[in-house]
Structures are given as structure tokens and as C-alpha cells.
Amino acid sequence: MVVMEEFKHFVIVKFKEGVEVEDLTKGMEKLVSEIDVVKSFEWGQDIESLDVLRQGFTHAFLMTFNKKEDFAEFQSHPNHVEFSEKFSAAIEKIVLLDFPSTLVKKPA
Amino acid sequence: MVVMEEFKHFVIVKFKEGVEVEDLTKGMEKLVSEIDVVKSFEWGQDIESLDVLRQGFTHAFLMTFNKKEDFAEFQSHPNHVEFSEKFSAAIEKIVLLDFPSTLVKKPA
Numbered sequence: 001m002v003v004m005e006e007f008k009h010f011v012i013v014k015f016k017e018g019v020e021v022e023d024l025t026k027g028m029e030k031l032v033s034e035i036d037v038v039k040s041f042e043w044g045q046d047i048e049s050l051d052v053l054r055q056g057f058t059h060a061f062l063m064t065f066n067k068k069e070d071f072a073e074f075q076s077h078p079n080h081v082e083f084s085e086k087f088s089a090a091i092e093k094i095v096l097l098d099f100p101s102t103l104v105k106k107p108a
Numbered sequence: 109m110v111v112m113e114e115f116k117h118f119v120i121v122k123f124k125e126g127v128e129v130e131d132l133t134k135g136m137e138k139l140v141s142e143i144d145v146v147k148s149f150e151w152g153q154d155i156e157s158l159d160v161l162r163q164g165f166t167h168a169f170l171m172t173f174n175k176k177e178d179f180a181e182f183q184s185h186p187n188h189v190e191f192s193e194k195f196s197a198a199i200e201k202i203v204l205l206d207f208p209s210t211l212v213k214k215p216a
Contacts, residue, residue, distance in 0.1 A: 008152055010168050012120065012203060029212045044116055044207030048176070053204035060118050060205045062170065068156070095203065096161040097120060097168045099152035104137045 006039070007071050009063040010097045014056045019090045021045075021059070028061065031083050037070035038063055056093065064101075071098065114147070115179050117171040118205045122164045127198045129153075129167070136169065139191050145178035146171055164201065172209075179206065 015021055025043060032041040043061045046054055065071040074080055123129055133151060140149040151169045154162050173179040182188055 008150070008168070010118075010120070010170075012118075012205060025210075032213055038213060041212040042114075042116070042209045043212070044205075044209040046205040046207045048179075048206035049204045053202065055203050057203055057205060060116070060207065062116075062118075062209075071156075094161065095120060095163050095165055096157045097152075097154040097165060098156035099154045099168065101150045101152040102133075104149040104151070105140060105146060 005066070006101050006103065007065040007068045008097075008099055008101045009065070009071055009074075010099075011061040011094065012057045013059050013061075013094045014092045015058065015090055016092045024087060024090055025059075027083060027086070031079055032063065034079055035074055035077050037065060037073050039066055039070075040064040057095070068100070113174070114209050114211065115173040115176045116205075116207055116209045117173070117179055117182075118207075119169040119202065120165045121167050121169075121202045122200045123166065123198055124200045132195060132198055133167075135191060135194065139187055140171065142187055143182055143185050145173060145181050147174055147178070148172040165203070176208065 015024075028043070029041070032038040041061075041063050043059065045059050046057070063071075063074075065074065123132075136151070137149070140146040149169075149171050151167065153167050154165070171179075171182070173182065
């Protein structure tokens with residue numbers, strides 16, 4: 001079954017040395033809990049892939065929205081704007097992808 | 109609600125010029141449909157983020173497994189090994205992260 005219905009905001013980062021990563025992940029969990037248009041939020045720290053494939057990136061953050069307009073609402077939300085400043089100051093490098101997703105196998 | 113129960117395989121890539129991307133995405137859809145341990149598979153092409161944030165990457169692929177052992181089974185599956193060779197030949201750059209995920213908001 002292929003459905004196209006969601007909009008994804010994917011971020012991978014390498015944090016600067018000395019950054020309290022847990023403060024940031026807790027802050028992000030709080031942020032998404034405050035903003036209703038965030039449909040789901042998952043994150044993790046790489047523990048498995050080879051260095052050459054990870055390329056220094058350590059954390060992934062995956063947000064799902066029902067539609068692009070909801071993502072736009074999230075982006076312009078004052079809490080997100082405020083958090084983004086704090087987050088940006090803590091990262092050494094980042095890649096960010098935003099796109100409508102094609103779901104091929106649906107989670108049970 | 110925070111639960112930890114899934115294992116994610118997250119890949120972002122930039123394909124080489126001239127590559128038939130649709131052949132590869134169709135191939136990947138076929139691959140995951142053949143391998144039962146893949147719990148869900150989503151992918152997309154960036155259409156939104158700024159060039160400076162996208163950093164040349166264009167596509168994201170996200171696979172979900174119930175547990176790390178299922179991911180290991182997927183990785184060593186002959187169909188995956190065969191597909192990986194074809195896929196590797198088509199990419200200009202790649203970042204790959206494998207991690208147990210923390211799900212903060214659950215999809216409805």
C-alpha cells in the first residue's frame with residue numbers, strides 16, 4: 001500500500017563539544033508537546049553505523065505533520081523560533097530535509 | 109508518552125547526475141516489500157528546505173524495525189546486499205544513522 005499524506009521535517013546534527021545534549025532533547029520534547037500541529041516526533045542517537053557512513057553526525061530528529069501548512073505553522077510558532085536560536089548555537093553541523101513523504105509500509 | 113521500542117535505519121543521499129532515481133526508489137520499495145522484518149518504510153525528496161540547510165542532499169529514506177536484531181537480519185539479507193551494490197554506485201554522497209528511537213508523540 002502506498003499512501004501520500006504526511007509532511008516530514010528531518011534533521012541530523014553533530015553537536016559542539018561540551019554541549020549538554022540532554023537539555024536540548026528534553027527541550028525539544030517539551031516544544032513538540034506544546035505545539036499541537038506536530039503529529040509525531042521521534043529522535044535517536046546513532047549507536048550502530050560505521051564512522052565513515054555516519055560522517056560525524058550523531059543525532060537524528062524526525063517530525064511528522066499532517067500537511068505542509070502544519071509544518072509552516074510549527075516553524076513560525078514563537079516557541080519554535082525561540083528554541084531554534086538555542087539549538088543553532090549548540091550545533092557544529094546540520095542537515096535538514098523537508099518533504100512530503102511516501103509511506104510504503106505502514107506501521108502496525 | 110515516551111516509549112522506546114523501535115530501531116531506525118535512516119539514510120540521506122545525493123544521487124550522481126544522470127541517475128534514474130525512480131528506478132532506485134522503486135527498487136527499494138520492492139526490496140522492503142520482500143523482507144518481512146522491515147516494519148515500515150518511508151521516503152521523500154526534499155522540496156522545501158534552504159540550500160544551505162540541505163547541503164546538497166536530496167532524498168531521505170527511513171526504515172523502522174521492531175528491534176535491532178531485525179535490522180541486522182535485513183542488512184544481511186541477500187536481496188539487500190544485492191540492492192546495496194546498485195544503490196552505492198548511484199550516490200555522490202550519503203549519511204547513514206542507525207539508532208533505537210525515542211518516540212515522543214505517537215502517530216494516530
